[in-house]
Amino acid sequence: MKTTLRAIVLATAAATASLVLPAAADDSPGPGEPTLAEVRTATEKYQDVKVALAEGFIRDPSNMCETADMMGRPAADGAMGVHYFRPDLLGITAPPNPRVNGNGTHTDFHTPAILIYEPQADGNMQLVAVENLVFQASWAAAGHDKPPTFHGVPYDTMQDDPATATDEAHMFEPHYDRHVWLYRENPNGVFKPFNPAVSCAHHVMETASAAP
Numbered sequence: 336m337k338t339t340l341r342a343i344v345l346a347t348a349a350a351t352a353s354l355v356l357p358a359a360a361d362d363s364p365g366p367g368e369p370t371l372a373e374v375r376t377a378t379e380k381y382q383d384v385k386v387a388l389a390e391g392f393i394r395d396p397s398n399m400c401e402t403a404d405m406m407g408r409p410a411a412d413g414a415m416g417v418h419y420f421r422p423d424l425l426g427i428t429a430p431p432n433p434r435v436n437g438n439g440t441h442t443d444f445h446t447p448a449i450l451i452y453e454p455q456a457d458g459n460m461q462l463v464a465v466e467n468l469v470f471q472a473s474w475a476a477a478g479h480d481k482p483p484t485f486h487g488v489p490y491d492t493m494q495d496d497p498a499t500a501t502d503e504a505h506m507f508e509p510h511y512d513r514h515v516w517l518y519r520e521n522p523n524g525v526f527k528p529f530n531p532a533v534s535c536a537h538h539v540m541e542t543a544s545a546a547p
Contacts, residue, residue, distance in 0.1 A: 363486050371525070374444045374465065375517045381450050382518070384419070384460045384547050392419040392450060394546060397506065400454060400535035412523065413531030415514070416451045416463055417538065424448035425468060436508040438473040442483045444515065453519070454537040460547060463519035463533055468512040482511040488526050 362371045369377070381387045388394075395418045399405075403412035422428075425448050426439025441448050448467050452460035469483060471494070482490045494509035514528050521530040539546070 365484070365487060368485065369445050371515070371517060374447070374515060377445050378447065378450070378462075378465050378517070381465075382462045384452060384462070387419055387450055388547065391421050391423065393422065394419050398540060398546065400538035402535050403529040406529075408529065411531060412529040414453075414533040414535050415529060416453045416533055416535070417460065418449055418451055418466075420449045420468075426470075426473060431506060434506055434508045436472075437470050438476075440469050440473055440477045442467050442469060442485070442513075444485060447515075449512075451514070453533050454535065454539065456537045458539075461518075463530070464514050464516045466512055466514045468507075468510050470507075471509040471511060474511060483513070485513045485515070485526070488513070491528055 364370050381392075398417070400417050401415040402410070403414065404410040420427075422437075424439055424441040424446070426437035426441075427435060428437070439448070444465065444467060447465035449465065450462060451464040451466060453463045455461055467483075467485070467490075469490075471492075474483065482492060484490065490511035490513040492509075492511055493507065512528070513526060516525050516527075516530055519530060519532055521527055521532065523530065
C-alpha cells in the first residue's frame with residue numbers, strides 16, 4: 336500500500352513539474368535582466384494610458400492597429416494592437432523619411448521603449464504587451480554582429496521584402512524587436528510577435544493626436 340501511495344505521489348509531482356516547465360523556460364533572465372514579474376511590476380502603471388502619455392510615450396502617428404495579415408502572416412496568428420513609443424529610447428530624432436529610423440540601442444526591459452494597447456469597445460485602451468526595438472544599423476554600429484537577446488531568446492528580425500506588396504517592417508527601417516505579452520496571455524508564446532487573443536475590432540481610424 337505504501338509503495339502504491341508513494342508511486343502516486345511521485346507521478347503527480349512529475350506531472351505538475353511538466354505543467355510548469357514551459358512557463359519557467361520563458362522566465363530565465365540573463366545577467367542584469369529582469370524577470371517577467373519584475374517587468375510587470377515596473378510597467379503596471381501604464382495600464383492607465385494617460386500615465387504613459389505623461390511619461391513621454393506617444394501614440395503611433397499612423398494610428399495603426401497591427402494584425403498578422405497586415406504583415407503578410409496568417410490571420411490566425413492574431414494581432415499586436417496599437418503601439419505607443421518613447422522616441423528618446425528608440426533614438427528617433429526626425430519624422431519618417433520615408434521610413435522610421437533611429438540610433439538608439441536601448442534593450443532594458445526595466446524601462447521598455449514601446450507599450451502595446453488593444454482598443455476597447457468603450458474607446459479605452461487596454462495594455463496587453465511591452466516591447467523593445469533597436470534598428471539593425473545602429474545595433475551593428477555599436478559593435479554587435481548578432482541580434483540582441485532577452486532571456487536567452489534572440490529578438491525577431493524585421494525588414495521589408497520589396498518583392499511583396501506587404502510592408503513587413505510596418506514603415507520602419509530594418510530592425511530587431513522583442514514583444515513580451517505580460518498583460519494578455521498569448522497561446523503562441525510570451526515572446527511571439529502576434530497574439531490570437533488580441534483584436535483590432537474596436538479600433539477607430541482617427542488621427543493619433545486626437546486619440547489618447
